[in-house]
Amino acid sequence: MNSRNSIIVYLLIFTLAFTSGSVYAQGNMSVKQQNENKQRVEGLVSFLEYLFNTLGGDRATVREKQIITDQSYLKVFKDAEVQIEDDLDEERSSAINKDVQDYLKDIDFFFQKVNFELQIKNISLINSKKGLYTYKVTLVRRMNGTNVKGEKVSSDKIRYIEVNLDEAKDDLKVVSMYSTDISESEINQWWSKIPDEWKIVFLDEVGSDAKLDFSLLKRIANIDKIDISNNKNIKSLKPLETLINLKEINMAHTEITSLKGIQDLKFIEVIDISDTDIADIDELTGMENLRLMFVQNSLVSDLTPLSASKNLQKIYCDNTPISPKAAETFQKSVPNCKVIFDRVNLAEWWGNLSIEWKKMFSRIIGKTKMERNDLLKILNLQAINISDDKTITTLDPIKDFKDLKEIKASNTGINSIQALADMQNLEVLDISYTQVSDLSPIANHKNISKLNFEKTRISSLDVIKGYKKITYLNCEETDIPEKEIEEYISNNPKIQVIYKAIPFTIWWINLSPAWQSAFKDALKMNANDVLTVEQLHDLVFIKQLDLSNNPKLESLEPLTIFKNLRKLNVSNSRISSLDPIKSLNTLEWVDASKNPISTIETLESLQNLRYFNIEFTQVEDASVVANWQELKELKISATYIRSLKPVGRIVHLEKVEFYNTDVKDIGPVLGLNYLKKLVCYNTKISKKDIDTFRNLNEGCEVVYY
Structure with a gap:
């Protein structure tokens, strides 16, 4: 952090920074480069729209949405601290910012299904400095869908997105999204009127070495935490009235005597006025988001103004005029709130701590000499x-x-x-x-x-x-x-x-490129994506796997590691053996049609199969199917199978297809009482036998010609 003198220098150059308006030099950037950069920004907005719609839609799984909110969002946003002004709640009357992950999770949480359209109206370069360009995108956000209550939602809103392009890193990321576009004149006027003591505080909060410009002032206006504790130069809270997103303020050990200036900041959650001469807290009336209140060693005697703060959890009021009886009365009006006088002898607790723990807490709090308020912060x-x-x-x-x-x-x-x-x-x-x-x-x-x-x-x-x-x-x-x-x-x-991160990782490394590509497709990943440990476990425990139409796959050996596979489709590949899946007894559905497979005799243990398809293979013997008593549908058409005897033992079979085979005898399936459909054209079965079957199984559809 720079010295006080450096801060004052920035204050002095502020006027010069705004005399010519917000016109930023574009350096030596060519028109072609400007257009290319804008096209990249357009692509980023397009991908952002895709993320929104994936979260708001009903096609992605819970896990896929979680990957977006936990990881993939970083492909678009600078980091987890990017702020987005909430536009999802149409009933909200005041602007509020959210961390990007919270905003993305809300898209999934607040809607049954919702669709976003981000229609770009303008892209302008608003800042350029040493290879770092900031673009401002003006767009119309169209939102249509159904909220979590089942109500129809439809709204159009002008939104602004600021995007940073770091030329050196070739990195393009969103740094903010908002609807409330603060004008330069308004924020300039506010800044010019506040005392230097407050300007120093604000610049400390955002980093005093940053360039003092419109973008920096907007960051100041969006500050959500302020700590002016022990600052004897601050006399008034009036400069805070513009900080509508303020959530926490610590004014302990200051000369503040009035809370005027924060009465309209309805999103404040934590206030510390301990060790001040503040006696009146009427300005806090109606602050519904207030969670914690520190008033110890102050002149506060009446907690009534906080009665409407139903989210209030704790009030610390040691050494105040507040009586235990008054505290008890207040707790009845706000039953979820605890009025605490002293639950732990903090000085004794701190004194008994080991050196190691004292160092740890000092690192967490950022102080070595602890005062009572610091110990309370630790305790909370x-x-x-x-x-x-x-x-x-x-x-x-x-x-x-x-x-x-x-x-x-x-x-x-x-x-x-x-x-x-x-x-x-x-x-x-x-x-x-x-x-x-x-x-x-x-x-x-x-x-x-x-x-x-x-x-x-x-x-x-x-x-x-x-x-x-x-x-x-x-x-x-x-x-x-x-x-x-x-x-x-x-x-x-x-x-x-x-x-099993290590074994699964070794297994993955040893896979052929064809198999890695197939598995990434199954997980809906890009070819260049690197699997995380979590994704590896997801893969091994995946329930459905579609590897069809992949001629590069010749062996199913990589599947032996799978633990919970229920549905497998490997049709139209080059698989020559099903032997590797013989131990996957969780399988319920298998399509291995159109493969050079010649035997299925090792699959006896697949007792949970309900669907099995080996059409257009070289299989001759179907004896093993007699063991699959859960089987409901069997497709053995265009194979070398000639006998239906094993099929006739599958008591609950509902559908069987064996067209284009040399089957002569339909007798084995005459007694299958649950059979609903039989497809047997182009076989050696006579029409007479088919008529007999139809007479005995009137409820079964027969396809024969």
């Missing part, structure tokens, strides 16, 4: 990452952190998670590469959604079998029997389970 942390610190050997110091939702303790020195026993809000836990051997302390933690205990001493999945919200589990290199893991996966197909 919702996420802690202590990974890769072997000096941390116990989790006991955080046993009272009831608000924790995420703990990452990978590759630490811990051997127990007993300290987590009362953390019912825990959602994400990573204890991989530790000596932990017992999960029982979290047996009742029903909110856990992601759990990683890779390379630990855990020996059973019993504890997590009752988890209803879990979506991700990593149990790689543990003592859990492989059979138990695969049974769990089979019973919980929607849960992403990682347990």
Whole structure:
């Protein structure tokens, strides 16, 4: 961060930066290059439209949509911190920004089905500096569909997308999307009126070494967190009235005496006015999004203005005029809120902490000398990452952190998670590469959604079998029997389970290019995409696989690793043997037609088959089909099969086709009472025998000529 003098220099050059308006030099860029860049921007917007429609449509699977919101979005957006002004809720009266991942997830969440059309009206270069170009796209966003309530939704809105083109990296990415286009004159006027003390704060927040221009001021106007604690120069909050997206403000230990200036900022979630002379909080009336309030060591005596803040969870009010009786009365009006006077002796707790934990918390908070407010922040942390610190050997110091939702303790020195026993809000836990051997302390933690205990001493999945919200589990290199893991996966197909990353990776590396390409097609991936560990597991546990019309595939040996394959189509390929799938007893549907296959005798164990097609193959003997009592449909046309005796033993068979064969005797299938359709033209069966069959099976359709 630059010094105060540097900041003041930027303040002084601000006027010069805006005297000629927002006209940016385009350097030596040729007209051809400008047009090419705009075409690339158009392509990016087109791909963005595709992502929106994939998330809003009903064709993509849950996993495919998750890949977009977790990974693929980075093909379009600069990073996870890109802000998008929400336009999905038509009833919203005030502008609000969301992180890009949250916005994308909302497309899937808020609609049953929705279609987007992004119609570009204009693309203009608004900034260029040392090979970094910023383009502003003006477009009409058309949205039509059905929301989650079943109501029809239709709206058109002007939207703006800012795209950065980094020439050196040849990188084109979206950096913001919004509908509210703040005018230069408005933001210029606001900036010119605020005190220098606030300008310094704002520039610190966004990085004071950035160029002071219209784009930077828009970033300032979209700030969602402000920390002015211990700043004795700030006297008023009025400059904040323009920051409509502000969610958190810390003004502890300041000279602020009034909350005027933030009364219209309805999206604020956290306010800290501790150690100030503020007595009146009337300006907070109606702030429905407020979650946390720190008023300790202030003059606040009445909490009534917060009665409408139904999302309020906690108010810390040590050493204030607020009486326990007043606190009790308030809690009745807002039952989900706790008014806390002092639940933990923070000074004593901090004093008893080990050096290792003190260093850890100092790193997390960014301070070495802790004041009471800092300790409260630590106590109210919702996420802690202590990974890769072997000096941390116990989790006991955080046993009272009831608000924790995420703990990452990978590759630490811990051997127990007993300290987590009362953390019912825990959602994400990573204890991989530790000596932990017992999960029982979290047996009742029903909110856990992601759990990683890779390379630990855990020996059973019993504890997590009752988890209803879990979506991700990593149990790689543990003592859990492989059979138990695969049974769990089979019973919980929607849960992403990682347990054999190394073997699966080796298997993938050894595949031929033809097989890798076929599998990527099955996963709807691009040819140059690199499979993640998660995608490898998805592939091995895939239920349906279509490898048809692929002459480059000659052997099914790569399928022997598959664990849950139900449907397999390898028709019209060059497969010479079905022997590799003989152990895939989960198979229910197989189409191996139009392949140079000569035998199926090794497939006896495929007892779950309901559909089997070997038309146009060289198979002579169908004896094995007699073992498949679940079979409903059999296609053996254009083969060398001559006898239907094995077919006649499939009691529940409903459809059989054997046209273009040398079958002479229809007798074996006369007693198949469930048969609904029989196709047997161009065989050696006589018309007399067909008539007899029709008389005995009046409910069966017969195709014969």
